[in-house]
Amino acid sequence: MVARRRQVRGRPLRDAVVEGLREGTLNAPRFRERPAGVALVGGGPGDADLITVRGRRLLAEADVVVADRLAPQGLLDELAADVELVDASKIPYGRAMAQREINRILVERAKAGRFVVRLKGGDPYVFGRGYEEVLACAEAGIAVTVVPGVTSAVAVPALAGIPVTHRALAHEFTVVSGHVAPDHPESLVDWAALARMRGTLVLLMAVERIGAIAQTLIGHGKDPATPAALVQDGSMPGQRAVYTTLADAARDLAAAGVRPPAIVVLGPVVALARPDDRAG
Numbered sequence: 001m002v003a004r005r006r007q008v009r010g011r012p013l014r015d016a017v018v019e020g021l022r023e024g025t026l027n028a029p030r031f032r033e034r035p036a037g038v039a040l041v042g043g044g045p046g047d048a049d050l051i052t053v054r055g056r057r058l059l060a061e062a063d064v065v066v067a068d069r070l071a072p073q074g075l076l077d078e079l080a081a082d083v084e085l086v087d088a089s090k091i092p093y094g095r096a097m098a099q100r101e102i103n104r105i106l107v108e109r110a111k112a113g114r115f116v117v118r119l120k121g122g123d124p125y126v127f128g129r130g131y132e133e134v135l136a137c138a139e140a141g142i143a144v145t146v147v148p149g150v151t152s153a154v155a156v157p158a159l160a161g162i163p164v165t166h167r168a169l170a171h172e173f174t175v176v177s178g179h180v181a182p183d184h185p186e187s188l189v190d191w192a193a194l195a196r197m198r199g200t201l202v203l204l205m206a207v208e209r210i211g212a213i214a215q216t217l218i219g220h221g222k223d224p225a226t227p228a229a230l231v232q233d234g235s236m237p238g239q240r241a242v243y244t245t246l247a248d249a250a251r252d253l254a255a256a257g258v259r260p261p262a263i264v265v266l267g268p269v270v271a272l273a274r275p276d277d278r279a280g
């Protein structure tokens with residue numbers, strides 16, 4: 001009876017240790033055989049709790065972590081002291097590590113026998129240039145594990161109280177990159193088609209060009225009164241949202257001092273987050 005009581009009392013500690021090792025939250029020696037090559041990990045929209053269990057586990061096994069600015073910074077503070085941390089930030093209007101240099105570091109460190117985690121914000125295949133990094137590794141004969149992440153295109157509107165779909169309001173949603181203006185020769189977006197859509201439009205990397213985007217959509221027939229939300233620092237303690245309309249989005253964004261990272265959501269679902277409809 002005594003032995004059994006001791007076993008039961010020790011069970012919570014045992015379970016906590018196992019859970020910590022599984023999730024990578026326990027700073028203990030890495031006894032398991034380390035993976036080989038590179039892991040391309042989507043870190044989610046920013047909050048450290050929104051990375052996947054697999055992504056956090058691989059991060060705990062890393063010898064080298066190559067991290068984006070939008071990767072969950074709280075997780076970097078948990079890395080073991082012997083882990084090499086490479087800042088691969090691409091800062092809007094500021095310094096940026098060239099993609100070629102990022103690819104070189106991934107390949108070089110992996111060829112040296114180190115396990116490399118490429119930690120990115122959101123999902124690595126949603127405007128994250130993740131596939132370019134996979135190709136660079138593949139060409140060098142480096143094995144790559146891809147771990148999807150929670151994309152900010154869906155998570156950030158949700159955290160602001162906006163569902164991107166609703167059976168009575170939106171039967172589709174479209175995610176668009178705003179990193180080039182609508183009239184730029186490199187733009188691949190059919191803005192006229194987007195203007196005809198009745199569902200939800202989510203714009204990433206569109207802060208600088210929201211005025212041109214709004215004018216283009218309105219010029220193709222989009223209602224200027226379409227509800228709009230500008231959500232900055234989604235999932236983080238400083239998250240804030242500005243509610244407006246398509247026609248006034250650029251003016252209100254500037255007045256509120258909205259800066260990247262921010263997401264623009266357009267469509268009738270935005271009104272669900274503010275039922276008093278002050279935007280109208």
